[in-house]
Amino acid sequence: MTDLASDDPPTVLVPVRVLEGQALPETLAAFLAPADVVVLGYHVLPEQTPAEQASMQFEDRARSAVEDIADAFRDAGGEAETRVAFTHDRDQTVERVAAEVGAAAILLPNPVGDVEDVLVAVRGAIDTDRLADLVATLVAEGTQRVTVLGVTAGTDFDADAAVTDVRDRLRAHGVAAARIDTETAVSERPVADVVARSAEFDAVVTGESEETLWSILFGDEPERVAEGAVAPVLVVRRGPATESTSG
Template identity: 25%
Template sequence: MPPIGELTILIPIDVSNPDPPGLEVIDALRPFEVILLGYFPVPDQAEPALIKHEYEDEASARLARIAEGRDGVTEVLVFTHDREATIDRIADQYDCDAVLTAGDTDHIEKVLVPIRGDANVERIVSVVAGLLGRSDATATFFHSALEDAEPSQGEFLLRGAVERLTEYGIDGSRVDWKLSEEGDPSQNIVAMGTAYDIVVLGETEPSLRERIIGVFLSTLIDEIEIPALIVRDVE
């Protein structure tokens, strides 16, 4: 568990794109250590070393332009056949707490935190504590009771997460919770996300490869417009 305010966040970006995004979100995450992973997809039939020889200079230049003028950013360039495996490996190598994917924003004032169950909740709460501990942001924990036998279980889960966050020293007035008893959980999160700057999600499996392949999170990340911070389950 990272101490409050101390987070390492991995941001993967496809540097084969001649016009990569500016990623202003890095500025919003400035208090934290950011690992900027520039990955260059290599076709299955191609040799990574040959592709690297041909494109390394321009890929490095694209990565450098994003990191330019931003302190606390570590640049990593990889030519790879397997994006997911590369993300997983680099996240392990740099002991990252979370991986940022999808969307962009230049500020983090409102944080949405869907809780699907009690797995990985402690790490999710610790990452949210880090975000709130270095800012004036507020957070809303959300749960769909459709995933539980009884709605009361969801309320118990949400209240417990809020209480745990306040134990990190976060003022309770900056945290609330919402429980849904109808609708599709994924679509509920997408709809709610329009009112927030970032969504914090937990891995559903013990690796980023399963997280990316997993139906629930893959669908959600594809549809949601705000950045998604995926908290790694590394215990």
Template identity: 40%
Template sequence: MAAPRDHRVLIPVDVLGGESVPATVIDAFASVPIVLLGYRELPDQTGTDQARDQYGTRARAELEELHTAFEDAGCLDVSSRLVFTHDRLQTFERIAVEASCDAVLLLNPAPVLESVLVAIRGEVNLEHIALHLETLLAGTELTVTFFHVVADETDRERGTELLDAAVDALADTGVDRDRIDRSLVVDGSPTAAILEAASEHDLLVVGESRPSIRRFIFRDRAKTLAKGTVDPVLVIRGEYLEADDTELTVDDTELPIGDETDTSTADDVDDPDNES
């Protein structure tokens, strides 16, 4: 039997771009292990060492303040990493792999956080998604609606069975069925249907089984959804990526955050000339 996952969530925050984590999100994720990734994406002509020297102190202070906010909310497992990078997407992927994060939260404002919409596409990873949701729901009064889109009426029965399986998987983790709802929509445009449904909820959760979080999370549907909704979007990775199997061209520099970061230093920069 595989070892249980701790459902660690990576939260990238553009600490020098005015981005922060809403208090409602901090409270909702207080029971989940968190990796705060403070980052700043730089223009090509700006060196990471130059940015570190010029902005490092201010960026570190912003990130430490955010770190403290999670601790004050009761989060017992929160770590912070600060990176200056020329490619935020590759950096997000590198950190997600190194920190064993199996979900990434794409931030949007969240004035209230009471209901969660979970868009599911198939049976793959239903149990993993359910376990992650159970961790998120612990200690909250959040309600969950599983949402599925079928192309035409001939798929309705299959879609209903999928939603039933999702509800059962979450209930099997101990979540009260009274907190779980389901919704099936017949629509030829799944993304548009998800966005419309998300407008009635406060947090959108999507899952994916592809092995590349960069391909799906940031350059495919989830990125579109994050841009199209006012809700935060939590993307649950279907599989861990092993560092040895991940070929990345990384041009970033990471600064230590007291005792909260790993052993990376400001000089830990991968070779930017490698081909991915």
């Protein structure tokens, strides 16, 4: 287990389609306020459109919109920085900015009311300490209940051990045992199982299950969860040179 002592809250990268009127609910901003937030306002350009041309035409509008979103986090008492990017490759841009700001997680937003019940979905080898640190940071001062769900397809992934590890790390990070529920499930379609359960919760936290680039993961399981999930999804990135302990 890594050292739990850290004065710096984890950073969450919040990518938004800045010129399409995408907004974040105030309740979601309040939930994320204990973390440091970087709002990335991006716009995907047609292949033939130079980024410089789009920047000259739309940058002022984009910066104003992304600052409005960042203000929601500031109004909730959080710290928020902003970035604007005009890009031909969304995945590459998100990956690059996540690396630059040292993001612990990336938000894939969905509409939400008050965040009271959080699903922590564990499937495969993940950075359990980074995940526990983020979840504990977000819920430490609140009253949210956390359900740690380990899903296995019957492979060599030990869902029981993974759930126990995440629960113990949450407790070590200061989350009261009474606020943590644990479950395991065997499913032929683990991602679909997580999506189905998401309707019961206000936010979903999951993790990268392989040491792959975010550009690959953006189109892999985390995004499939986000596309089907009712709740917002936080995807926890693996730390540098991290060895999983979750089985």
